[in-house]
Amino acid sequence: MKKTFKLATLLFPLLLSQAASGQWVINELHADPASDISGDANGDGIRNGTEDEFVELVNLTGGDVDIENWTINDGFGLRHTFVGSTIVADGQAVVVFGGGTPTGTFGNSVVQVASEGLVGLNNGGDTVTVFDESLTQVVSVTYGSEGGNNESLVRDPDLTGVTFVGHSAAAGSNGALFSPGTQIGGSPFGGDSLSVSVDPSSFLESAGASAATGTVTRTGDLTASLTVTLSSSDLTELTVPATVEIPAAAASADFDIDAVDDLDQDADQSVQITASGPNLFTGSATVTVSDDEAPIPTIEIAAVPTVLSENGGSSAVTVTISDASPSGYTFDVGVDDSSEASAPATVSIAPNATSGTFTITGVDDVLSDGSQTVTVTVSDPGAIILERNLTIIVTDDEASELPTIVINEIRTDDVGVDDDEYVELYSAEADFDLTDVWLIVLGDFGAGDTSGNVDRAYSLNGSSATGNYFVIGSDNMLLATPDYPAGTNIFENGDSLTFLLVTGFTGTAGVDLDVDNDGTLDSTPWVSLLDAVSLVEPGDAPGAVGFGYAESLGFTNVLSANGFVPAYVYRNPNGTGDLIAGPFGDDVTPAIDSPGADNSDGGVDPPGPVNVELVGFTMDGTSGSLTVSGLGADIYVVESSTDLGQADAWAPLASPASEVDNPDGSVSFNFVDPEAVGGAKIFYRVAEAP
Incomplete structure (x- = not known):
């Protein structure tokens, strides 16, 4: 049993009011469309868990604004760029859907679909930020787990509401789950059009x-x-x-x-x-x-097999063209790594034929370098017909030097904005190498609640551990410094997830490996499977809960013990113990995470619970006061950030807060922050002093 725990960081958002005539307002967000047709927010007649997500932005600047080259970002990164002149009138809304074919008037709003293929809002919480063409922040909002309730979050009342509420509970909604481009009740925001x-x-x-x-x-x-x-x-x-x-x-x-x-x-x-x-x-x-010109022919290429040995292996590649020519065709052939595979310089398609073939041959070497991915390209010398490429896996014939590596600890959800999401790998062999190793995460993110979708694909090639642990984690981790920073909000935490540690992965993020959603993977695009675990939400799969695939692959499915998908699993002892669910972490049962460290201490129980409570919080101009109970005897400081530490790192206030011990045992932190002026949004937290 672990003996260490981390006191939950206390986080207090401060939203300073701003004159309506000078601002843009993010008025509505939709992260979790309902699982049936009632979730069809974009009106195209199809419910899709990705395409029906949206962000609604309203212009309250007092005049028309051209938002060309403005962007919308979330905790993961860029989601949409407004390409070309986009005039938004004062009082007009802008709605960006995840995809699909938005159908309807949407209150005469400006309607677009995400340029990056999805809005990608996290059900468990996310931060949405709008930047202008000079990358200056225009507006930003943060929400939590309330985003995962099968409806949008909306300001109540529209535009001026300080907090977001579930749409069906908003005044005037009549139980509706969303209202993209319009006010809560469905009427336009106003203005002539x-x-x-x-x-x-x-x-x-x-x-x-x-x-x-x-x-x-x-x-x-x-x-x-x-x-x-x-x-x-x-x-x-x-x-x-x-x-x-x-x-x-x-x-x-x-x-x-x-x-x-x-x-x-x-x-x-x-x-x-x-x-x-x-x-x-x-x-x-x-x-x-x-178009009134004859269509340009297209080519397709396919290889059989797609995996070959460097020791004499070969693959037949067929090039097929959409339209035959009386004179035939000749295409250039390229291989991006000639130390692993070879191919002829050209391939020909005979006159009046529609296909031609050539052979890829493995190149033997003396390196123990694992499986290697080779890209083969077929291109038109005249640069008229679009080129095509495919990937071939060339397997190594030298003895593998890869040690036994396992998934040792996982956290997919935590209190707040999911800063401490991570996967810890472990090997008994110190400083282990991760050549050709991938961490693959299967779920339903970005695939409309289909199961078996590749949510994330992290190539660890070129990395190695320092000691016996290697942590793939959020950029903003507080529990440890990740060896492989993987971004923010890196794991979906609403449905079942399967984590796969593989070598020689040839797929891509977004590919569905279980097309028919029957709980069995239709394809396994990797050379070897080192370890796997599924965190399974109770319910009828696939639906909104998805499947756990690890058990069918010979590994472990960790089931729910409390009606929710397990958010934390670990091995005890390291490397050899079964993966089991651990505590989520709260005042009654503290979290026991130890990324990058031992999961076992010989059976010593964790310390008793602490009860941390916010007693009071006031802000008058630039002067603030936080009163907290249950902190204990450690030393604490007040820190601030304008975006939860994403671009603006958490930092102690320029003038340290004064600490006052109150008769009831609580502690008041009194501080002055000169930045708390001019309509800024500032987050404060109380954290242990470094």
Whole structure:
């Protein structure tokens, strides 16, 4: 039993009010869509756990703002970039969905889908931050485990609410689970708007001038004429006038849309026409411009087998082209590591044929270097036909020097914002090498509640342990310094997860290894499996809980003992003990984590519980006071950060807080923070002095 424990860090967010005329507001967040069709937030008729996530942002600056090149980030990193001019009127909302085909008016808001393929909000808590084009923070919010309740979180009331609540409980929601682009009750945020329609909505690029007619329509006051600014998102496909005037007393005006013919074989292109005007919500329409050139042929390549030995192994690669040619084709062949595999310089497809083959051959060496991944590329010398590539695994024929390495300890969730997520590896052989070793995490993140999806794939190649432990952990870990910093919010903590320690992994993050969701992996894209464990949430799989795959692979499934997916598992003794669930960590039963250290101390019980409570917290201008009970006799300091330590590291206040022992046993920390002015958002925490 471990004897060490860490006092939970006390964290107090301070949200300083800011004049509404000078701010943007993140008004609604959706991290956990309901598991049935009621979770279809983007309105495309399909419930998808990734695509129906969204972030809603509202412009309260008092004027129109072009947010071109602004970005949305979460704890993991970049999620969306606003590419091209994006005018947002005062009072207008912007909604960014994880994906899909958003269908609906969404309160005449600006609607986009995430440029990085997903919004990726963590059910157990996350921080969402908007940066402008100069990377200056515009607005940021943090939420906790309340984000995982099958509904969005929304300010109540809209825009001015200090805290987020579950949408169905918000005043005026009538039990609705979300309201992207609108107020809680479904009505627009207000303001007059422009809309655009196009007839016809698709045409050939050769249609030339007046290929289609656009109509811009306004709402609101019609007494004066209105000059509307028009733009095309792709001037190589279609052009529109710079402006169009809606006459006084008229609600709409027409304008010509001209097609642009080119010589590019670029298939059909979607182009957005946008209309904007002073103090009006922006309107847009999407037009399809069809290519009139013959389509460029495409090639595909496939290898059988995809794993070969360096000692005389070979693989047959077939190149298939979509359209035969009377003169045939010749393509260049490239191998990125000629010390592992060789191939001919070119491959030919005969006249009037649609395929050709060549052979990849392993190259033997005397190195004990494990399995190696080789990329084979087939490309057009004329750079017209898109190249294709595939990967081949070349296995080593020298005796393996890899020691026995096991998963020794895992934490997937903790109190607060999941700073202390990690996986600890252990080997009895000190300073062990991790050549060709990968940590793979299977779950349902980013795959619409499908089970067996590769959530994370961490290549440890080139790393080695110092001593007997190696920790893959969050960048912001407080319990230890990770040997492999893996980002933030690195593990999904709402559903079942399977951790795999493998060599020679050939898959990628986002690949579904259990396509039919039957609990059996359809593919195992690795050379060897060193260890595995599944943390299994109770419930009927796959559903929203997923499967645990470790047991079917000959390893351990750790089951829930409290109705929740296990958040902490460990071996005792190190390396040889069974992986078992440990305490989550609270005032009654402290956490017993020891990343990078021994899991066993010969049976000494952990110390008794501590009861840490916030007694009071006040802030008057730049002066603050925190009163806390249950801290004990250690020395503590007040630290601050503007973003929970992500870019702005936690640091003690410039002027140390004065500490006052109160008659009731509590302790008051009185401090002055000159930074607590001007509408800033600051987080404070009480932590043990370094």
